[in-house]
Amino acid sequence: MLSKKTKYGLKALTFIARTEGDSPLQVAEIAKNEQIPQKFLESILLTLRKSGILGSKKGKHGGYYLRQPSEEILMTDVMRVLEGPIAMVPCVSLNYYEKCDDCVDEDTCSVNKLMLQVRDSTLNVFRNTTLADLSRPKD
Amino acid sequence: MLSKKTKYGLKALTFIARTEGDSPLQVAEIAKNEQIPQKFLESILLTLRKSGILGSKKGKHGGYYLRQPSEEILMTDVMRVLEGPIAMVPCVSLNYYEKCDDCVDEDTCSVNKLMLQVRDSTLNVFRNTTLADLSRPKD
DNA sequence: CATTAACCCTATCGATTTACTAGGGAATAC
DNA sequence: GTATTCCCTAGTAAATCGATAGGGTTAATG
Numbered sequence A, B: 001m002l003s004k005k006t007k008y009g010l011k012a013l014t015f016i017a018r019t020e021g022d023s024p025l026q027v028a029e030i031a032k033n034e035q036i037p038q039k040f041l042e043s044i045l046l047t048l049r050k051s052g053i054l055g056s057k058k059g060k061h062g063g064y065y066l067r068q069p070s071e072e073i074l075m076t077d078v079m080r081v082l083e084g085p086i087a088m089v090p091c092v093s094l095n096y097y098e099k100c101d102d103c104v105d106e107d108t109c110s111v112n113k114l115m116l117q118v119r120d121s122t123l124n125v126f127r128n129t130t131l132a133d134l135s136r137p138k139d
Numbered sequence C: 001c002a003t004t005a006a007c008c009c010t011a012t013c014g015a016t017t018t019a020c021t022a023g024g025g026a027a028t029a030c
Numbered sequence D: 001g002t003a004t005t006c007c008c009t010a011g012t013a014a015a016t017c018g019a020t021a022g023g024g025t026t027a028a029t030g
Helices: A004-019 A027-034 A038-050 A075-083 A110-127 A131-135 B004-019 B027-034 B038-050 B075-083 B110-127 B131-135
Strands: A054-057 A063-066 B054-057 B063-066
Touching: A004 A027, A004 A038, A004 A063, A004 A075, A004 A131, A004 B110, A027 A038, A027 A063, A038 A054, A038 A063, A038 A075, A075 A110, A075 A131, A110 B004, A110 B110, A110 B131, A131 B110, B004 B027, B004 B038, B004 B063, B004 B075, B004 B131, B027 B038, B027 B063, B038 B054, B038 B063, B038 B075, B075 B110, B075 B131
Parallel strands: none
Antiparallel strands: A054 A063, B054 B063
16 A cells, blocks of 8 residues: 555645746645645655755745756656655565565565566656656546 | 565465475465464465465365466466555555545546556556466576 | 744654464364 | 364554654744
8 A cells, every 4th residue: 555655745746846836835835735734744845855856945935846847757766765665575676675584595486576577567667757747637 | 565464475375386286285384384473374374265266175184275276376366365455546446446535636646647557567467477477486 | 133934853642554373163084 | 082284263562654743943024
């Protein structure tokens, strides 16, 4: 299951991409429009900012904005920040590889074999989808 | 993250597919060979049996066996039993569709749009992988 | 320079899920 | 009829999730 954090994060990013103008967008406005608990959203946008996807401006008339054009924001990066590693087991993770504690032999491990394929196909989707793609209405 | 239940279940199924002979395999033997807590494995094999993937025989010399040749056991079925719906959000689930409680409009929802693609690509892997594929040593 | 509006940060908390474990019942081979 | 094996229900410790609380810091504005 996708976490609420990821769901809210994606919705917020899409909202920003769709309505971004000259001035940054405030948490309260995003929360209201996308029906997201404001305090929760605040913490999510904060992690997106710390990861470099969003920028922020403090004080009156402050808010959040995209650091790059939405066409250049890849889902691989967004999903890693929001949901964590894309692989479903650490032993097939590109960025966070770790040997499974309970695995005897990776070469004969069926879990490894299957999850490697799932990772590749999922990665293929995320690498070929940008925030701009998600921001367009459905075909 | 993949649950231990799914991991153990896949390993057990692979073990059965690899070593199946005339007589069924006992929980204790599978648990020992695959390093799985026996009582936990017992409950996992039980759900696999209830779902029709495994058959069982009680009493002395009892145990578990595949109900079909491993070439005919698809990962779509196995994964649905062990891990639940393949879709990461209910609104893109084929078998368990449900409207997301927090979604205003599915047609413009970016989460829906992205997860639909992920579901399709994952499903494509599971539909084209059988237990026999997983049971062969790595290429 | 005071006030207000906004982001920034830490801590906490209830509910749910996960990964097991306990304990016994029911069927079958011998 | 007894040992062996699967069958079933409950329970539980630990982790994670989804959110909330409460205040600190920064910047615009008059």
